[in-house]
Amino acid sequence: MRKLQVSGFYRDVDLGDPINTLDEIEKKIAEKLGFKASTDDRFKVLEMHVDLDLEGFEHTDEDGEPTGIALPYVVTIEKNTATILSIRRNWKEEDEKHQKRQHFVHYGYIPGFGFYCFGIVHLLGAFAKSGTSILRQLVDAGSLANLPGGFKTRGLRVKGDDTPIAPGEFRDVDVPSGAMKDNIMPLPYKEPSQTLITLLNQIIEDGRRFASAGDLKVSDMSSQSPVGTTLAILERTLKVMSAIQARIHYSMKQEFKLLKEIIENNAPADYDYQPETGNKKARKRDYAMVNVIPVSDPNAATMSQKVVQYQAVLQLAQTAPQLYNLPFLHRQMLGVIGIKNAAKLVPLPEDEKPCDPVTENMNVLKSKPLKAFMYQDHEAHIKVHMAAMQDPKIKQVIGQNPQAPMMMQAMQAHITEHVGMEYRRQMQQQMGIEIPYSEDGEENMSPEMEMKIARMAVPVAQQLLNQNQTAMAAQQAQQAQNDPIVQMQMQELKLKQQEVQLKQQKMVMDASAKADQIEIEKARIMAQKEIAGMQVGAKTAKDKADLEAKQQLEGLRIGAQTGQAKAQMNTEKIRMGVDLLKHNSTQQKKGNK
Numbered sequence: 001m002r003k004l005q006v007s008g009f010y011r012d013v014d015l016g017d018p019i020n021t022l023d024e025i026e027k028k029i030a031e032k033l034g035f036k037a038s039t040d041d042r043f044k045v046l047e048m049h050v051d052l053d054l055e056g057f058e059h060t061d062e063d064g065e066p067t068g069i070a071l072p073y074v075v076t077i078e079k080n081t082a083t084i085l086s087i088r089r090n091w092k093e094e095d096e097k098h099q100k101r102q103h104f105v106h107y108g109y110i111p112g113f114g115f116y117c118f119g120i121v122h123l124l125g126a127f128a129k130s131g132t133s134i135l136r137q138l139v140d141a142g143s144l145a146n147l148p149g150g151f152k153t154r155g156l157r158v159k160g161d162d163t164p165i166a167p168g169e170f171r172d173v174d175v176p177s178g179a180m181k182d183n184i185m186p187l188p189y190k191e192p193s194q195t196l197i198t199l200l201n202q203i204i205e206d207g208r209r210f211a212s213a214g215d216l217k218v219s220d221m222s223s224q225s226p227v228g229t230t231l232a233i234l235e236r237t238l239k240v241m242s243a244i245q246a247r248i249h250y251s252m253k254q255e256f257k258l259l260k261e262i263i264e265n266n267a268p269a270d271y272d273y274q275p276e277t278g279n280k281k282a283r284k285r286d287y288a289m290v291n292v293i294p295v296s297d298p299n300a301a302t303m304s305q306k307v308v309q310y311q312a313v314l315q316l317a318q319t320a321p322q323l324y325n326l327p328f329l330h331r332q333m334l335g336v337i338g339i340k341n342a343a344k345l346v347p348l349p350e351d352e353k354p355c356d357p358v359t360e361n362m363n364v365l366k367s368k369p370l371k372a373f374m375y376q377d378h379e380a381h382i383k384v385h386m387a388a389m390q391d392p393k394i395k396q397v398i399g400q401n402p403q404a405p406m407m408m409q410a411m412q413a414h415i416t417e418h419v420g421m422e423y424r425r426q427m428q429q430q431m432g433i434e435i436p437y438s439e440d441g442e443e444n445m446s447p448e449m450e451m452k453i454a455r456m457a458v459p460v461a462q463q464l465l466n467q468n469q470t471a472m473a474a475q476q477a478q479q480a481q482n483d484p485i486v487q488m489q490m491q492e493l494k495l496k497q498q499e500v501q502l503k504q505q506k507m508v509m510d511a512s513a514k515a516d517q518i519e520i521e522k523a524r525i526m527a528q529k530e531i532a533g534m535q536v537g538a539k540t541a542k543d544k545a546d547l548e549a550k551q552q553l554e555g556l557r558i559g560a561q562t563g564q565a566k567a568q569m570n571t572e573k574i575r576m577g578v579d580l581l582k583h584n585s586t587q588q589k590k591g592n593k
Contacts, residue, residue, distance in 0.1 A: 015043060016081065018043050020041075020042075043078055045085065046077050048077070049072065050072075051070035052070055052075070071089070072089070072090035072099075107248060110123065110243075110244070131204055131207070141190060144189040148186050149186070149189075150185050157173070157174040252294045256292040260287055263287050264288050268283060270283055303337070327348050330346045331343070358384065364411050365407065367407065370411075370413075371417075374425075376418075378418040378425065382419065385411060386415070423464075427461065430463060431453075433456070
């Protein structure tokens with residue numbers, strides 16, 4: 001209390017020592033809650049949300065005159081001394097209407113006649129009290145029946161009568177007169193009454209029905225019972241619980257609303273980090289533009305009820321499967337019954353990633369979902385998929401698979417998706433604008449934008465229609481050319497054209513042959529002249545070659561004779577030199593002697 005006073009939250013006034021007195025209401029509440037009322041050394045602070053017309057803070061009209069309307073305030077007082085600790089306005093400062101702010105959320109079980117709702121204790125209190133009373137009577141009757149009491153004569157003496165008789169024990173008894181049975185008279189205690197047991201069971205059953213706490217054994221029902229019948233029984237049995245679930249859902253929604261407003265009013269304007277999307281200065285604005293709501297289902301109180309509801313939807317889907325998103329429905333069913341990793345068990349097209357057309361063909365053969373993306377080359381995908389569908393080898397293999405119709409249907413749906421996206425791309429290209437698109441199919445488009453696109457699309461759609469009609473006519477003409485009858489007529493026409501061409505070629509060849517014959521005669525004469533000239537030249541060249549050969553032979557002979565003479569002269573010189581050396585050597589030997 002002192003901290004709150006010093007911080008300015010409460011007025012700094014002297015409250016003295018805490019005085020705790022318990023009134024009769026507090027004592028009764030403590031008794032009902034099951035504990036003893038006691039006092040402690042704390043101040044009792046009462047916070048009251050009231051409407052007051054305070055002097056100096058009156059509500060005024062447009063002319064500034066007081067209207068006398070009480071405004072909402074939060075007044076806090078100390079209970080024992082009745083000292084006012086604080087008075088705060090209970091409306092937003094910028095609110096000119098002074099509307100009262102909501103601070104509390106009431107989680108009610110079952111609505112009552114006053115402010116507070118009824119709880120389990122209120123509903124089952126009388127049944128519980130009656131059942132407890134009957135149960136105690138049954139226990140007392142059984143105890144008294146097992147250990148009965150009675151009367152005995154004054155003179156009858158039992159040895160050890162202070163202790164109970166053990167099983168198989170016999171005690172001595174002093175009987176004053178007569179038989180022992182005449183001196184003992186047991187009181188007529190009855191066994192536990194069957195009527196009370198039946199009444200106890202009835203009270204318990206009525207209490208369960210009143211509080212809707214009874215159990216429905218679905219297993220006891222026939223397996224051939226329609227799902228609608230089972231769902232109706234569940235709805236009737238869980239009617240009260242479903243209403244409670246809806247009230248708790250609404251109360252939690254109100255509490256989330258209060259928390260959102262608190263965060264909106266007190267959160268800083270900036271994030272401490274840079275978000276992946278959006279602005280860093282959007283933290284406070286994020287809560288101003290959204291509502292926080294619970295994700296619970298207020299229409300289903302138990303898992304059994306949800307399972308039966310989904311079973312009913314599955315039965316409806318079997319009658320018209322083309323209207324339902326069966327993979328998403330099965331995944332939701334798995335989530336309701338608590339199966340983990342439902343995304344891996346039942347993949348959805350939304351979970352698929354972009355891939356090439358060959359991989360998509362493989363996924364079709366493996367019965368995997370397909371999904372087209374806006375940025376892909378749709379014409380290439382369509383051609384590859386159509387080629388795979390027309391491949392005789394693939395047709396033969398798939399034809400033996402019992403799931404072949406489903407595969408073909410999935411492929412056709414995927415091709416249709418590519419066709420639609422390609423048409424959208426062509427329209428955007430012709431219009432010169434980009435049409436808003438989202439992967440989930442929920443385009444966020446304003447009415448003005450939708451009307452603008454619709455008006456622009458009319459002439460573009462007609463132009464695209466004309467282009468497609470022209471292309472289709474050309475394709476049909478090409479297909480007509482592939483007709484066997486047309487091909488036979490074209491072949492006959494080609495044969496006739498070939499005959500005319502052959503005749504023309506023959507005439508040209510005849511004229512060419514005569515011209516070639518004249519040219520050949522001219523060439524023969526010229527060749528004879530050239531041959532005669534060549535013979536004269538050959539003879540002259542031969543005579544010249546013979547003369548040159550003779551001159552070369554004569555020169556070789558003279559050269560050989562000259563070389564032989566030179567060799568003889570050299571040999572003579574060598575011999576003379578040797579004789580001179582021998583003479584000189586003989587003279588030297590003589591001189592030495």
